[in-house]
Amino acid sequence: MRFLRRRDVAAVALALALFxxxxxxxxxxxxxxxxxxxxxxxxxxxxxxxxxxxVMAGGDIDLSLGSAMGLVNAICATAFTKSVWVGVxxxxxxxxxxxxxxxxxxxxxxxxxxxxxxxSFIWLGxxxxxxxxxxxxxxxxxxxxxxxxxxxxxxxxxLLVVLAAASWLYLQRTRTGRLIRSLGNKRLAVQxxxxxxxxxxxxxxxxxxxxLVLGGFSLTAESSSGDPNSGQSYLLLSIAAVVxxxxxxxxxxxxxxGAVAGAVAxxxxxxxxxxxxxxxxxxxxLQGLLLIVALGLRRAxxxxxxxxxxxxxxREEGAVTQGVLPGEGT
Amino acid sequence: MVAxxxxxxxxxxLMVLAAVTLVSGAIAWASGAARPGSAAxxxxxxxxxxxxxxxxxxxHQALVSAVQATEKVALKSGLxxxxxxxxxxxxxxxxxxxxxxxxVAGYNAIIVxxxxxxxxxxxxxxACSHGIIVVxxxxxxxxxxxxxxxxxxxxxxxxxxxxxxxxxxGHANILNVRGVAGTLPDTQxxxxxxxxxxxxxxxxxxxxxVYGQWTQTIAEQVTSTILPSLPTVNAVxxxxxxxxxxxxxxxxxxxxxxxxxxxxxxxxxxxWQSILKTDPGYDSFSISTWPGGISSFGIWATVALxxxxxxxKPSYIYFPLSEITTGTLAAxxxxxxxxxxxxxxxxYAAAVAVLKKEPNIPIVATAGPTxxxxxx
Numbered sequence: 001m002r003f004l005r006r007r008d009v010a011a012v013a014l015a016l017a018l019f020x021x022x023x024x025x026x027x028x029x030x031x032x033x034x035x036x037x038x039x040x041x042x043x044x045x046x047x048x049x050x051x052x053x054x055v056m057a058g059g060d061i062d063l064s065l066g067s068a069m070g071l072v073n074a075i076c077a078t079a080f081t082k083s084v085w086v087g088v089x090x091x092x093x094x095x096x097x098x099x100x101x102x103x104x105x106x107x108x109x110x111x112x113x114x115x116x117x118x119x120s121f122i123w124l125g126x127x128x129x130x131x132x133x134x135x136x137x138x139x140x141x142x143x144x145x146x147x148x149x150x151x152x153x154x155x156x157x158x159l160l161v162v163l164a165a166a167s168w169l170y171l172q173r174t175r176t177g178r179l180i181r182s183l184g185n186k187r188l189a190v191q192x193x194x195x196x197x198x199x200x201x202x203x204x205x206x207x208x209x210x211x212l213v214l215g216g217f218s219l220t221a222e223s224s225s226g227d228p229n230s231g232q233s234y235l236l237l238s239i240a241a242v243v244x245x246x247x248x249x250x251x252x253x254x255x256x257x258g259a260v261a262g263a264v265a266x267x268x269x270x271x272x273x274x275x276x277x278x279x280x281x282x283x284x285x286l287q288g289l290l291l292i293v294a295l296g297l298r299r300a301x302x303x304x305x306x307x308x309x310x311x312x313x314x315r316e317e318g319a320v321t322q323g324v325l326p327g328e329g330t
Numbered sequence: 331m332v333a334x335x336x337x338x339x340x341x342x343x344l345m346v347l348a349a350v351t352l353v354s355g356a357i358a359w360a361s362g363a364a365r366p367g368s369a370a371x372x373x374x375x376x377x378x379x380x381x382x383x384x385x386x387x388x389x390h391q392a393l394v395s396a397v398q399a400t401e402k403v404a405l406k407s408g409l410x411x412x413x414x415x416x417x418x419x420x421x422x423x424x425x426x427x428x429x430x431x432x433x434v435a436g437y438n439a440i441i442v443x444x445x446x447x448x449x450x451x452x453x454x455x456x457a458c459s460h461g462i463i464v465v466x467x468x469x470x471x472x473x474x475x476x477x478x479x480x481x482x483x484x485x486x487x488x489x490x491x492x493x494x495x496x497x498x499x500g501h502a503n504i505l506n507v508r509g510v511a512g513t514l515p516d517t518q519x520x521x522x523x524x525x526x527x528x529x530x531x532x533x534x535x536x537x538x539x540v541y542g543q544w545t546q547t548i549a550e551q552v553t554s555t556i557l558p559s560l561p562t563v564n565a566v567x568x569x570x571x572x573x574x575x576x577x578x579x580x581x582x583x584x585x586x587x588x589x590x591x592x593x594x595x596x597x598x599x600x601x602w603q604s605i606l607k608t609d610p611g612y613d614s615f616s617i618s619t620w621p622g623g624i625s626s627f628g629i630w631a632t633v634a635l636x637x638x639x640x641x642x643k644p645s646y647i648y649f650p651l652s653e654i655t656t657g658t659l660a661a662x663x664x665x666x667x668x669x670x671x672x673x674x675x676x677x678y679a680a681a682v683a684v685l686k687k688e689p690n691i692p693i694v695a696t697a698g699p700t701x702x703x704x705x706x
Contacts, residue, residue: 028434037434037456041427077448133517134448135472223426224455225448225472228512233421270424271431 007246008258014244014294015261018268032154039156040222042267043146044069046160047215048234049241049259050167054208056242057171058201059184059251060105060112062208064120065238068098069231071127072216077136077226087139090130095209097122102205106198127228136226146221159218160260167256170207177254180204184251237266244294265294375411376439376636378404378629379432383445383469384420387544388595389571389621392671393443393468396622400629400675409633409678412437422449429453432462439463439632443625444471447514463635467628468621470514470646477635479628479647481619483515485693486651487523487567489617490591494534494565497589497613501533502564505556505588507542507549507576509569516541519569537561542572546597549575557583565589570618573598577605592616594654594672599663606656616654617694622673624649630681640685647688650695650703658698665699674699 028034048065055062062068071094079087101119105112147155171177175193179200182189190197216231223230243249244265245258269290385394397415404410414432418425422445430453432440440457444450444466451473454464458475465477494502508520520539528534538556542549549572557579566576570593580587587605592598594616605612627649634640654662654672666672674697676684684691697703 026431026435028436034434037430038427041423041430041453045423128512133512133514134446136448219449222452223422223446223449224452227422227446227449230422230446230449233419233423237423267427270418270421270427 006255007253008255008261010294011241011245011255011258011261011265014290015265015268018265022268022271036154036156038271039154039160039264039267041270042264043156043159044215044219044222045234045237045241045267046163046260046263047211047218048231048238049245049263050163050256051208051211051215052238053167053242053245053247053254053256053259054171054180054204054211055112056239056247056249057184057251057254058180058204060102060204061116061239061249063113063116063235064101064123065116065212066232066235067120067123067127067228068094068212069216069219069234070228071123071130071231072213073219073223073230074127074131074136074226074228076142076216076220077138078131080139080142081137091213095206095213098209098212099202099205102201103198106201124228131226131228134225134227134230138220138224138226142217143221143224146218160264164257164260167211167254167259171254171256176200176203176207180207181252181254184253186252237263240291241266244291262294375405375408376633377412377437378410378439378441378632378636379414379416379435379437380441380629381425381428381432381443382415382417383425383443385417386420387571388669389544389671390443392621392673393625396673396675397625397629399622400626403678404629404633407678409637418445420445422446426450426453429457433457433460437462439465439636441465441467441628441632442471442476443467444469448472463632465628465632465635468624475644477631477642477644477647479624479631479649481624481649481651482693483518484523484526486569486617486619487519488526489651489653489694490567491524491527491531491534493591493615494567494589495527495531498534498564500531503535503537503561505553505560505563505566505576506536506539507553507566507568507572508539509542509544511541516569524567537563542569542575544569544571546572546575546578549573550579551575553579554582557585562586563588565591567591568593570598571595573616574601577601587612589614592654594618594620594652594662596663596666596668596670596672599654599659599666599672600668603659603663606659615656616659616672617651618671619649620652620673620675621671622675623652626675626677627681627684630676630678631685633678634682634685639682640688642685642688647685648691648693649684650692653694653696655696658696661698672699 023030029038048069052062052065072091075087075090075094079090101115104110105115171181179190179193179195180203182193183197183200183204187197190200219230220226241262242259244262246255247253247259380397382390382394384390401413405413416428418428425445426449429440429442429450433456440462442450442454442464447470450471454471454473454476457464464475465479467479470478470480494504506520506524509516524536528536538560540552540556542552553576563585565588568576568591573590573592573595574597576590577587591614592602599616602614602616631647635642662672695703
């Protein structure tokens with residue numbers, strides 16, 4: 001039962017539980033089409049959650065995430081109609097700007113909270129320059145990329161699995177990933193790895209920036225158009241997804257599966273009222289309650305012990321367990 | 331890290347379990363309490379889903395209460411057998427997910443009050459490809475397969491500017507108070523409608539432009555900020571929800587009060603009435619749209635389209651703007667709470683009558699809270 005002690009169990013359990021509840025009320029979602037439609041909207045949020053998770057693993061927080069996705073969305077809906085190279089150029093410029101934001105944070109050891117908050121207005125400004133009013137058109141190849149499917153398996157599931165796996169690999173099995181987590185946990189350890197914190201911070205924002213670009217692609221494909229303000233709701237949802245999934249504001253740990261599962265769970269919560277006809281005024285209180293429950297369940301390790309360790313004496317003395325160190329996310 | 335079961339941890343688990351029970355209970359109670367008229371459901375009626383954007387401001391509160399009132403009438407009449415209202419807290423992500431769920435659940439029509447003119451297009455396209463009629467109310471969407479029921483927003487400000495042109499004989503300094511940047515209604519009112527008239531009457535000078543965001547407090551703040559840099563302002567073109575804020579800003583700055591056009595909000599109408607008491611010659615009017623009118627008209631239009639009573643292809647179905655004059659002011663104040671918006675709703679018969687006249691309906695209608703609507 002060791003897996004119950006993982007900090008991402010709560011997110012996966014919540015996602016599965018909510019899926020079960022929705023399936024029992026609306027069996028229609030158990031079809032391939034139903035699953036596809038249900039999970040489609042969660043893909044951009046999953047990308048946002050992973051990007052936020054990377055930044056939080058390094059001990060920072062990105063308050064500009066919503067505006068950044070809006071900017072990528074605006075670029076995708078406009079630049080690619082002119083030419084692919086204009087689009088690529090603008091996206092590269094965005095990633096460079098995003099890395100620059102990381103440089104500003106590291107160079108002066110400024111609080112990420114404030115710097116990213118300021119940058120959120122810069123991204124929004126650029127987005128409004130590129131696309132002053134909602135409009136534009138998603139390039140056909142982008143829409144097709146995200147609706148490609150293997151028969152029987154809805155594409156969103158594939159995307160979510162690949163995303164979780166890829167981000168897990170990057171953060172747990174590469175040197176850069178380990179350095180990023182160390183940066184969030186113990187800066188000294190980074191120097192012991194013979195790496196410069198500045199370069200690690202830049203690499204961290206580069207990775208997050210690339211994930212945001214992919215997230216922007218999925219958002220553009222899903223909405224088939226552009227809106228500079230369309231990314232705003234992803235900011236707080238991404239933070240919530242990361243925290244539900246086991247992440248920490250203190251940094252040093254990363255739970256990619258948890259972040260993706262948290263995004264899925266939050267996506268289900270948004271659709272709750274379609275099924276239960278809950279009064280709109282009550283709905284948001286319920287969503288908040290669910291978030292608190294999910295956070296409470298994060299300490300499922302304790303619940304697991306309580307359920308499965310039989311003798312009272314064992315429990316009270318404290319059955320020794322091989323704990324999981326903060327830096328290890330596996 | 332050694333985990334051990336202390337009393338504190340045990341309490342924590344009990345709290346979590348209590349919370350889960352509470353939440354499940356709350357969901358069960360809330361869904362039981364809010365399920366409307368399913369007992370009266372007729373087998374032959376249509377199933378309609380209403381995807382609302384937000385309920386956090388007075389305009390939308392009025393819209394939603396009209397939806398709920400119209401829903402009761404529709405369910406009782408048997409025209410509609412199932413009606414669901416969802417709210418997205420102004421998040422396009424959430425709203426798109428809710429629309430997709432409505433497709434999965436098999437509704438005949440989806441009415442959308444869009445939180446974004448474009449971000450819902452993917453979900454709307456999906457709905458259309460499943461044969462569902464999609465009607466956008468209040469906020470336009472750019473999806474080509476959707477019907478757009480909306481006032482002709484550019485005319486809201488066009489009427490104001492034309493009035494200024496006439497009153498000031500073509501020469502005036504005008505402050506342009508806009509809404510929320512990047513939204514379609516703001517562009518339609520603050521740019522298209524205004525520029526349509528300044529092109530014809532170049533003597534009307536826009537001396538300043540601020541984003542009041544349809545909120546009195548923000549409008550007051552941004553107006554106060556820009557006022558010191560402005561010459562004499564003769565008139566203010568507004569988008570609604572900002573008149574009181576603009577007036578307060580001018581008053582606080584000690585400037586003469588310009589001609590401000592109001593936006594049918596309860597607080598603005600009362601302010602106008604109090605200005606008239608001290609200055610009976612204050613020449614103004616109020617223009618916006620009836621939130622209850624939009625939603626009730628939208629629902630009845632959807633029913634009419636489902637019943638194929640009218641044959642209209644997806645396009646704009648325009649809805650008159652509503653103007654309040656000094657003549658109808660007192661009557662409107664009586665039925666509009668200070669935090670509300672002047673509104674009245676359509677009946678099915680009245681809505682069908684308007685639909686049959688499309689597209690030749692008047693742009694602006696003047697009416698009291700009851701009685702005939704001029705031009706319709």
